[in-house]
Amino acid sequence: MTSRNGIDLIGEDLLQNIVARLPATSFAYAACVNRSWNVVCERVLSRPKLSSACSFNPSLQIAVEEVLDKVLSEPIRPHFAIASIGPSFNLQEAHQLVTTKFGSQVPVITNDPSGIIGRDALSDEFKEIQWEITEEDDDMPDSPPAVSETANRAVMLTVGFLPGLKVTTIPLLKQVEEPQIVMVDKFVTDIREFSTSVSGSKSPAAIIMFSDFQAGMKAVMEKMDYAMSPETVVVGDSGCQFQHTDGTNNITVTEEHVPAAVALVFSVDRNKRPGVGKTQFHAILSSGLSPVGPTYKAASVREKHGESLTWLTARRDGSRENIDGETVLNQVYDELGDRIQFPTFYIGVTKKRKCSVGQEKVGHITSLAFHEVLG
Structure with missing residues (x-):
């Protein structure tokens, strides 16, 4: 009253x-x-909100406190958190510090990417850092604390509030013992089941992936591309270590399995409050590749066993003449002229193959793979 x-x-x-x-x-x-x-x-808090901050304090505990104070200095209800740390910090300790602050109900992923980009929590200065790990650092153990040691101590924290969505983390498991099979079908099925339970649709709105170098993400992404709707945005980092909590206290990892990757899954809540709008995700892909010259079609392809090389001949669109790889390269050089001094070439190969998830009916998937031209 x-x-x-x-x-x-x-x-x-x-x-x-x-x-x-x-x-x-x-x-x-x-x-x-x-x-x-x-x-x-x-x-x-009626619209989606992201809050992020970086700290370059050499103390992990102080760095985490600084980014937490900054991202929580304004109204926000954390639906998820992503903490990225430098290689000189302990990943497990950093994850524990962050999850202790947010509690067991907030999905948290802590990872160690190749660098960070964002605003300093104290100065609000925009910074972009790539970790300075060089062979010289490894060869000089008696050198004083190097620039790389200081530069490699950083924390970036991003917290998101997304009304009308539910968020969780789902691990991609692989067997501990040989042959260390990656359980892709279970991974895709777990994502589908979560999305279906939340939204009624098998495909979530978006997925952010984090995986180690040995996860074999190319095959995983091809199956996800087959199993998910084209509207599902999938992005991520395929070469990092990570720790995660799913916000529900569910234990999905056993002694027989370890996570090779983890997905932060965003799914529309069909029981969202009236008046809550629709959150849309957009991704822009920069491949770093530019098409040059005409299109070629392979005429003959021969693998050179033991060296992982492929020899080929091809013909230009509209021509029946078969030409070897050297001629193709020379034609591309002629197209480039003096625009670039040391170009790197890739061949884009469209592949069509059979694919299925679990016991479902087999379908077909078309994918594009890029292969570097070595000579």
Whole structure:
């Protein structure tokens, strides 16, 4: 009763202005005062919101505290968190520090990418860092604390609030013992089952992947491309170490299996509140490749066993003359002229093959693979 009278006295617009300036924890307390305050808080957080920050403090604990203070300095309800750390920090310790702060209900992924990009939590200065790991560092163990050691101590934290969506982490498991089979079908099925339970659709809205170098993500992505809707956006890092929690305390890893990858899965909540809009994901792919010259069709292909090389002859579109690889390269050089000094060439190969998930009916998938031309 007092709270209702309080709102009547100061007005909902003024209350909204006040709570919109609160840090995340105080904002959460305000939303629990009563239904009227909760309505005002819902109005403040009515759209998707991402909050991120970087810290370059050499102490892991202080660095984590700095990024946490920054991302939680404004109203936000964490639906997920991604922590990226430098190689000089301990991955498991960093993950523990972050998950302790957010609790067991928030999916968290901690990884060690090849660098970070974002704004400093203290100075708000925009920085882009690639870890300085060189052979010289390994060869000089007696050298003083190098620039690389300092540069490799950094933490970036991203926290997301996505109304109308539910988020979880799903691991891609592989067997511990040889032949270390990667359980791709189970992985795809787990994603489908989560999405179906949340939205009624087998395909989620988006997936962010993190995997180690040995996960064999090319085959995994081909199967996901086959199994998911074209509208499902899939991005990620295929060469990192990671730790994860799914926000439900479910234990999916056993002594027989370890995670080779983990997916942060975003699925539309069919029970979302009335008035909550639709969150859409968009991805822009930069392959770093530019097509040059005419299109060629392979005439003959011969693998050179033991060297993982393929020799080929080809013919240009509209021509019946078969030419060897050297002639193809010379024609491409003629097309380039002096525009680039040391070009690297790739051949794009379209493949069509059979694919299925579990006991489902076999279908077909078409994929494009790029192979570097060595000579």
